[in-house]
Amino acid sequence: MQFLSFLHVLLWSLVVLAANPSQEDVVRDFFGNSTNGGSSHTNNWAVLVCASRYWFNYRHMANALGMYRTVKRLGIPDSNIILMLADDASCNARNKFPGSVYADRGRRLDLYGDNIEVDYRGYEVTVENFIRVLTGRMEPSVPRSKRLLTDDRSNIFVYMTGHGGNEFLKFQDNEEISAFDIADAFEQMYQKRRYNEIFFMIDTCQANTMYSKFYSPNILATGSSRLGENSYSYENDNDIGVAVIDAYTHYVLEYMEGINKTSHMTMADLFNTYDVNKIGSHPGVRSDLFRRPLSSALITDFFGGVSQVELSPEPVASPHEKQEPISILTEPEEPKRILASLAPASKHVPPPGGIWHQLRAWSGMAVMVGLVGWVGLRK
Numbered sequence: 105m106q107f108l109s110f111l112h113v114l115l116w117s118l119v120v121l122a123a124n125p126s127q128e129d130v131v132r133d134f135f136g137n138s139t140n141g142g143s144s145h146t147n148n149w150a151v152l153v154c155a156s157r158y159w160f161n162y163r164h165m166a167n168a169l170g171m172y173r174t175v176k177r178l179g180i181p182d183s184n185i186i187l188m189l190a191d192d193a194s195c196n197a198r199n200k201f202p203g204s205v206y207a208d209r210g211r212r213l214d215l216y217g218d219n220i221e222v223d224y225r226g227y228e229v230t231v232e233n234f235i236r237v238l239t240g241r242m243e244p245s246v247p248r249s250k251r252l253l254t255d256d257r258s259n260i261f262v263y264m265t266g267h268g269g270n271e272f273l274k275f276q277d278n279e280e281i282s283a284f285d286i287a288d289a290f291e292q293m294y295q296k297r298r299y300n301e302i303f304f305m306i307d308t309c310q311a312n313t314m315y316s317k318f319y320s321p322n323i324l325a326t327g328s329s330r331l332g333e334n335s336y337s338y339e340n341d342n343d344i345g346v347a348v349i350d351a352y353t354h355y356v357l358e359y360m361e362g363i364n365k366t367s368h369m370t371m372a373d374l375f376n377t378y379d380v381n382k383i384g385s386h387p388g389v390r391s392d393l394f395r396r397p398l399s400s401a402l403i404t405d406f407f408g409g410v411s412q413v414e415l416s417p418e419p420v421a422s423p424h425e426k427q428e429p430i431s432i433l434t435e436p437e438e439p440k441r442i443l444a445s446l447a448p449a450s451k452h453v454p455p456p457g458g459i460w461h462q463l464r465a466w467s468g469m470a471v472m473v474g475l476v477g478w479v480g481l482r483k
Contacts, residue, residue, distance in 0.1 A: 143396070143405045145300040146257040150175045150185045150407075153234060155266030155275045157191040162346045163337050165193045166207040167265040167307055167353040169215035174360045175261065179409025182221045186237055186252055189222050190229040190266075190276050200343050207349040207357070209341040223250050231281045238262075238289045240298060256297040261305070261406040265353065268308035270331060271316065287317040294320040301394070303371075303406040307352045309334045312388035324371065324394040324401070328352035329385035336384040351383045365408055372398035 152175075154168035172187055194205050194216045205216040224233060236242055237252050254260060267274045271283040286304075293299050304325040306314050311327030318325060328335040328350070337347035338354040359377050363369055375398065378387045391398055402408075 142400065143259060143301065143402070144257065145259040145405065145410065147254070147410055148180050148184060148259050148261070148406065148408060149252060149254050150180055150261040150263070151188075151237060151252065152185065153188045153229070153262075153264045153266075155188075155190055155229065155264065155273055155281075157276050159191075159193060159196050159198050160346055161191070161267070162193045162205075162344065163349050164265045164267075165189055165191060166205055166215060166349045168263065169205055169220075170207050170349065170353060170357045171263045172220070173213075173215055174357060175407050178360075178363065178404060178407045179365050180407070181409070183249070185221070186223050186250070187221065188224040188229045188234065188237075190226065192225060198345070200345075206341065206344070207354070209339055209344075209348060211341070221249075227276070229275065231275050231279050231285070234275075234281065235285065235289050238298075239292045240296065252298070254293075254298045257300050258298070259301045259303070259406055260299050261303045263305045263307075264314075265307045265350070268306075268310060268314065270310050271313045273306070273308055273314060283314050283317040286314065287319060290318060290323060291320045294322075301396075301405070305356075307335055307350050311335060312386075312390075315390050318390070318393060321393055322395055324398075325390040326375065327388050328383065330388055333385045352385070352387060355379070355382060360403075360407065363403055363407070365404065367402070367404055369403050370399050371401045371403060371406075374403055 150171075152168045152171050154164045156164040168187070168189060172185065175185060176182070193199060194203050201211070203216060204211075204214045206213070207215055224237075237250070240252060242251055252260075264273060267277075272280040274280050290302060293302075299322070301322045301324070304315055304318075304323060305327070306325075307328040308314070310329055310331055310333060312330045314327060315323075315325035329352075336351050338349050338351040340346065341348045355377070356374070359374060375387075375389050380386055389398075394401070
């Protein structure tokens with residue numbers, strides 16, 4: 105009878121142990137690192153392209169710089185941003201405010217400022233260089249700062265602005281990139297495992313035609329205007345003398361000002377803010393290639409930085425033991441496994457493998473106890 109009572113207590117303890125979540129599961133749930141509808145990416149990158157030259161295209165440079173400021177504010181560092189500006193309006197002789205670029209006629213915020221890193225400027229902004237950046241087909245002499253060093257755990261935000269038409273975007277008023285070119289570049293990236301998900305945004309005339317040829321998985325796309333429509337500027341600055349930003353980009357950036365690094369707003373929330381009457385054209389969204397519901401795809405999955413935390417299987421040191429600080433990796437470094445660096449382990453080290461390993465150990469012990477008890481009863 106005593107033996108049966110012991111087995112009952114032992115089995116009940118195993119049930120309780122199995123029902124309680126492990127420490128790692130609790131922490132993972134706290135940080136939202138769940139795979140249920142969430143993104144599995146470990147790093148974020150942005151490719152921002154202003155493809156227009158000349159002073160009268162000032163607004164296109166402001167569009168790209170506005171996106172640049174937003175992704176930096178939300179946590180993507182310069183090392184993970186490729187900024188391509190076909191012209192430098194800040195240094196143009198007609199700029200009444202040298203060294204500055206503004207996106208509103210009140211000139212409340214200088215988008216150029218002192219803290220900006222342009223990776224490709226002027227005649228470096230070509231169709232060839234853009235395709236090379238995406239596909240990684242670079243000459244050995246190209247520095248790391250000009251490379252898109254992504255992998256299959258990278259979420260990439262690609263933003264393009266300039267003058268375009270039905271399935272093309274002009275670069276430098278000299279050449280064009282077609283919807284087929286971008287689609288094939290994305291397919292090369294997929295085949296080479298250079299991305300986890302891509303968010304493609306374009307502000308140009310007939311912009312929605314630029315993503316009509318995409319065929320690679322895990323791509324979400326949006327544009328400012330549909331086939332046959334123009335994409336209009338938002339406002340002019342009389343002192344600068346030209347339009348300072350496009351309407352579509354203005355309203356996107358206006359919404360993004362309310363987003364912070366811990367925001368839970370989704371891509372569906374962003375797309376629901378599109379107002380045809382304000383923008384002056386019909387923005388479009390293509391999500392058939394995207395594997396997640398838009399209501400579960402966070403805006404910060406593409407516009408924000410990533411912080412990864414993993415628990416070490418080693419025990420926590422006692423208060424009397426000297427501890428080294430836990431290191432947490434945030435972008436721009438390449439994704440690595442992060443272990444909490446603690447003091448030397450004590451003599452007792454918990455068995456590896458987590459809770460299931462412990463269950464197997466307890467089950468083996470229960471069998472041994474049962475056999476010993478059975479032998480004792482037989483005697």
